[in-house]
Amino acid sequence: MTDRIEIKAQLTATETGEITGIAWPFGRPDRVGDVIEKGAFDQPEALPMLFAHDQGQVIGVWDSITETPEGLNVKGRLLVDDVERAREVRAMIRAGAVSGLSIGFITKDATRHAKGRTIKALALHEISVVAVPCHPDARIQSVKGGIPHSVISESVTMENEELAQKAETKTPANDAAQIDTKALNAVLSRLDKLEAKSNRPGAPAVVTGEATEKKAFVEYLRTGSAEAKALTTASDTANHVLAPEEVSGEFIRNLMEFSPIRTIADVRSTTSASIILPHRTGITNAAWVGETGARTASEPTFDQAEIATKEIATYVDLSLQLAEDSANVLSEVNLALAEDFGQKEALSFVNGSLALEPSGFMANPDIAAHDNGHAANLSPDALIALMYALPATYRNAGTWVMNGGTLATIRTLKDGHGNYLWQPSYQAGQPETILGRPVVEAVDMPDIAADAQPIIFGDFKRGYRIYDRLALDVFADPYSQRVNGLMRYHARRRVGAGVVRAGAFRKLAMVA
Structure with a gap:
């Protein structure tokens, strides 16, 4: 192109x-x-x-x-x-x-x-x-x-x-290439035959470009085999087929339905197994001086953080008849995988602390916590103080994240003037707000309990980053479950995530 x-x-x-x-x-x-x-x-x-x-x-x-x-x-x-x-x-x-x-x-x-x-x-x-x-x-x-x-x-x-x-640039008419009429007629005749063949009942559609790749991928899902030249094979796993761009894009959109953190975080693509992010740990030490006063030397210090891409994998079984007969086999596989991967991703993005999963923001020890002042009852004053504990740059772009139970409790809270902290959305497509900032419901956030941290507020676009290394690749296995009349699809994707600016967040701690 x-x-x-x-x-x-x-x-x-x-x-x-x-x-x-x-x-x-x-x-x-x-x-x-x-x-x-x-x-x-x-x-x-x-x-x-x-x-x-x-x-x-x-x-x-x-x-x-x-x-x-x-x-x-x-x-x-x-x-x-x-x-x-x-x-x-x-x-x-x-x-x-x-x-x-x-x-x-x-x-x-x-x-x-x-x-x-x-x-x-x-x-x-x-x-x-x-x-x-x-x-x-x-x-x-x-x-x-x-x-x-x-x-x-x-x-x-x-x-x-x-x-x-x-x-x-214009070409003179007498310099134009001569058309071979005989060859042209032969090509037209061949095209007519192909068109007639494609119009027969049950004949495959004649497609080109992206449609060819998608059609080959659907055929691969149905039968476990397709023309190799129309498919892209994963470089790091033998026989796994990469989903076409259009399919991967739909898969990512489906993921967002089950992984809400993707909608507020900084999501990027990478071709590396790990990403090194340098960050400054100190600043220069400037001081006021007189006209001829001595100047103080200083040197900023730097460190680096690493976000490694992790792998998530599963398999899904569909009946052979469904795989062969359904025109929606792609959607069935896509939605099944998106729901499973999305739920696992969402849990890791919030609480991930193990070596095999992405790092969750609630597990990050560098994010400061603000005391609620009570071990069981949410304090409106604590929420206001938590919000304004952030620098204005992060506060003005901040988002609240909590689970549905916590959100239900906040809907009943009022400030000192009798105004509800929570406000509904007055426009389609716009989120509800708490203290004027949007709120996202994440089912994996902790419940309100003593010593728990049920709420986090911060600028996720600046503070939390997600790297997609591999959107989706699939291995269709038509043999191992054939005795049960099933087709098994092994699927995997690679993604990394982590906090890049701990100062962009504040947690609410349920302590007295």
């Missing part, structure tokens, strides 16, 4: 780090004829703001992504108070050195025509601030393409510049 660059609109940034622009304008094709239709964007509520599509350079977040008659309007904020790179990017934008926006997405539905493509549906993954637009007069850049596992890097810019120039 060809990747293309387009330059479109305007980018501005304020002193506080707010950033606005048009990530993609509607109404006209790009230089190679591609058009993104209005309504094609999935419009997520928020996306990471990267610099030059580098996942290691997260410089902010896009808070508002909306389609207007003009195009895809975006508004976000550079994390200038917390990220040095964000402050540098703000300075470059204000100086005019950087003025481009670039979108990274996966095409879901597109129609090809003589001049290019009309893209009808896409999944938007990220929006980057970039430095070098394709056209000297352009100020916004958009990266287009369907690369399955990563966004498009800026290295394609010059290559596509040349492609665009070639597309604009």
